[in-house]
Amino acid sequence: MGKIIAITNQKGGVGKTTTAVNLACSVGEMGKKVLLVDFDAQANATSGYGISRKSLDKSVYEVIMGEIPVKEAIQQTKATGVSILPANKALAGAEIELVALERRGTRLKDALDEIRHLYDYIFIDCPPSIGLLTLNALNAANSALVPIQCEYFALEGLSQLISIIKKVKNSSNPGLHLEGVLLTMYDGRLNLTVQVKEEVKKYFGDKVYKNVIARNVRLSEAPSHGMPVQMYDRYSKGALAYRELAREFLEAQKEVL
Numbered sequence: 001m002g003k004i005i006a007i008t009n010q011k012g013g014v015g016k017t018t019t020a021v022n023l024a025c026s027v028g029e030m031g032k033k034v035l036l037v038d039f040d041a042q043a044n045a046t047s048g049y050g051i052s053r054k055s056l057d058k059s060v061y062e063v064i065m066g067e068i069p070v071k072e073a074i075q076q077t078k079a080t081g082v083s084i085l086p087a088n089k090a091l092a093g094a095e096i097e098l099v100a101l102e103r104r105g106t107r108l109k110d111a112l113d114e115i116r117h118l119y120d121y122i123f124i125d126c127p128p129s130i131g132l133l134t135l136n137a138l139n140a141a142n143s144a145l146v147p148i149q150c151e152y153f154a155l156e157g158l159s160q161l162i163s164i165i166k167k168v169k170n171s172s173n174p175g176l177h178l179e180g181v182l183l184t185m186y187d188g189r190l191n192l193t194v195q196v197k198e199e200v201k202k203y204f205g206d207k208v209y210k211n212v213i214a215r216n217v218r219l220s221e222a223p224s225h226g227m228p229v230q231m232y233d234r235y236s237k238g239a240l241a242y243r244e245l246a247r248e249f250l251e252a253q254k255e256v257l
Contacts, residue, residue, distance in 0.1 A: 002033075002120055002121055003122070004121075004141045005121065005123050005141060005142065007019055007020045007145045008137065008145070009128065010134070010160070011156070014149040015185060016128065017045050017048065018213075019145070019184065020125035024123045025080075025228035025242070027249065027250065029081065030246055030250060032250075033118070034121050035084070036049075036083070036125065037108075038060060038125050039091070039108065039137055041087065041127065045086075047226060048227070048228065049077045049078070049226065049227070049228070050226030051077075054088070059087050060073060060085050060086065060087050060108075061087065065094070070111040073086070074115070078227070079231060094132070095133060098136075105135050105172065106136065108136040108140045109136065112140050124140065124141060134164075138168040144165050145179040145180055146161065148181055149184050150185055154199075155196075155199060158203075165178065180208070180209050180252070184212070186215070187214065211241060213238070213242070216238035218237070219239075
């Protein structure tokens with residue numbers, strides 16, 4: 001039964017989609033069968049794997065609306081071991097449309113339960129907000145992975161996110177836990193980066209990944225070419241960083257088992 005990880009932070013621009021795309025690719029390269037769920041209406045994870053958002057007629061939106069089975073929307077990617085449940089702009093209206101539907105908070109869970117046995121890991125790229133879509137992701141997930149940008153406002157709103165995770169755990173998903181906290185856009189030369197790192201470690205302890213994701217030009221360029229950084233430039237610092245993160249992530253799964 002595949003483990004489901006929601007990659008979430010209500011702040012935008014923290015490296016959430018970059019992490020979803022590249023961690024999924026790295027875990028796939030290491031021999032695991034991976035599904036990436038694009039659950040953000042911006043659909044950047046979808047385009048990050050070279051899939052046109054405009055030409056999609058079967059996406060995660062149709063799945064959670066109950067219009068098609070989840071298997072019909074899943075596509076293979078060119079990355080080893082990675083499939084994707086893509087998104088398009090139709091997902092933008094889902095927050096409003098879900099309100100009137102039954103099981104509005106567990107629609108994604110219901111869909112993924114049908115196919116999770118086919119994968120080792122399912123990563124969900126959540127929207128940069130706390131609403132019904134994020135609630136669906138957290139209800140579907142075994143754990144939440146939180147990327148944090150190494151900048152002044154990094155911890156702003158983080159306590160709210162942790163509070164939401166705890167509320168979901170207590171009310172509807174008792175197995176939900178914090179997978180880990182990932183420091184992104186890291187620059188060890190800056191005092192501020194070091195200070196943020198220390199604050200995050202003080203708050204989250206050993207839940208903070210030892211591997212960090214530094215700013216990297218290749219990492220920024222890869223999405224415009226419609227591919228993960230490992231496929232764009234596998235020997236770049238960004239590719240190596242996500243490969244090391246994937247190793248650390250998989251080692252942690254062994255400890256859990």
